Amino acid sequence: MSEKIETVNNAVACFNSLPESGDGKYTLKIIVGGITCALKLIYERHYNELKERYAKFLLNDPTDVRCDINIDVFAKDEWDSSSFPAIDVHHINNKHYAFRWDFHSEFDTITGNGRFLSIPDTNILTIDSFVRISYSLMVVLHGGFLIHSAAILRNGNAFLFSGVSDAGKTTVSRISMAENKVLTDEISLVKPSAGEYIAYGTPFWGELQHGLPDSGALKGIMFLQKDTDVYLSKLNRKKALRKLMTNVLFFAKDENLSSRLFSICCEAVTLFDSFDLHFLPDNSFWRCIDEQYSEQICSES
Amino acid sequence: MSSILNKFVARADNIAYRTVADEAVIMTPADSMLHELNEVATSIFANINGKRTVRELCKLAFNEYEVEMARLEADISTLIGELEKKNILQLSDAPIN
Known part of the structure; x- marks a missing residue:
């Protein structure tokens, strides 16, 4: 042995x-x-x-x-x-x-x-x-996952800002606090309900020491990219799946649970949008997100 | 190469996979690794059922793509060999249920 x-x-x-x-x-x-x-x-x-x-x-x-x-x-x-x-x-x-x-x-x-x-x-x-x-x-x-991400409620809709340490989760959260409800700056819980995914705040906070027991329908996940310009780049489902799986917290080598998590993530990327968010350390990224989602709301109506 | 062509090939029992935008994403649960196939590899992967040999997979691909058979056999043998090493596929001398 x-x-x-x-x-x-x-x-x-x-x-x-x-x-x-x-x-x-x-x-x-x-x-x-x-x-x-x-x-x-x-x-x-x-x-x-x-x-x-x-x-x-x-x-x-x-x-x-x-x-x-x-x-x-x-x-x-x-x-x-x-x-x-x-x-x-x-x-x-x-x-x-x-x-x-x-x-x-x-x-x-x-x-x-x-x-x-x-x-x-x-x-x-x-x-x-x-x-x-x-x-x-x-x-x-329960059909969901924990993910390394800030979760922010804006006008009742939830957005995740995901990335590894130093990706900018805390920066984005701090910038957003004045006009939005920051549910967590570090780890979000995402779970399905009635055909959509709900993002929940958690007490598993990071640097901001901030977590709220609130939730909202998840509209989009933004994978954070520090940049000198501000724009959103929509990810195809394959890229979205890879990035989502990379940022999900999962501490097990259990084949059944791993397969289940994989299926959950495959399903999830069909139910909300995924983007690379190139951002500056100011609130200009919200303009991009607002434009993106106002266009969607217009096209849906 | 000749030996692998006569082998029967099956997907490993424990893998999880989805076809996303015509391309397969495969997870090997033992290490939670994600593996991606391009569109051509995905169509070959789709034909794998445990009852076909690698040579039969080549024939199916030959009907679909305008590529010389010798080239197909070489490329598909390499692909199958790589996926076997990653524990995504299993090879056998007999059909696999």
Whole structure:
């Protein structure tokens, strides 16, 4: 057995010795894009910090009704941080594992149960990473996806501005805040409803530390290109599909889920427009978008 | 080249694919990689059913495109070989169900 396989097997095995449910006394519930999540936390500090971070997405439900996602947090005093310098994902049937230097996690896509293991005084960003991973898996089962993008509501319609780090998501969000509703500057949740896709804000914010629990019918996705000129370049469906898949958050090597996500993305690019948005760091790009969509509205009518 | 021409060829069971604007986009789920075929490769890919050999695929393409058979056999053999390496296709000495 190679050293790597043994390391992974040992990491998976650490969950066999964990109880199904943790001893967490502090339960926090959130709702993002209609998908509910309960976090059972051990430490009051984690509870308070996450409560603040997710403040706009809290679900006030004191009952024991299970959420779509149910995460139990565990702590382990001794920790070998050298085995997984970067995130490493595996799955055994419906159980998805993510191992990183600062946490090990397991998420069952059938039950929606997750177990998260880290050092006792872990940073809440580590727990937030696992919440994101859990949502990225669960949303696929709801026919949607998480995507690296700002989501902005303009006149009731949602537009996504997508790209990797430093593509300009935060810049576009900051510029747009005065006249529009910025739902998120970092990660959007997209899900189908009644023949169209809806973009939702998330608490998985970036530099702006801004997320709103609002949503809108998704009209278009703009892949950000910093430039010295401002224009939109419409993408054909093949290019749109490739760019969409590149920017979707997905932490699994599960063939069934991957195929499902692929089908979702194929469907999605037929239901909203995709563009490369060449932009300057000012609000001139909105003029291009307004012109594009006013032309569409005219031609549709 | 002669050996591959007599092989039966099928699409791998686990791939996901869609034809978008007459060109196939294929995902190999094991690595979540996207692979794109041009229009000609897509029409060859569409004829793959596990019951045809590479040579039969060449004959179908010969009826469709004005290209010498020797050239077609070389190009299609290369294409099939590349797609097999990417785990998109599987080859066999017998028909594949």
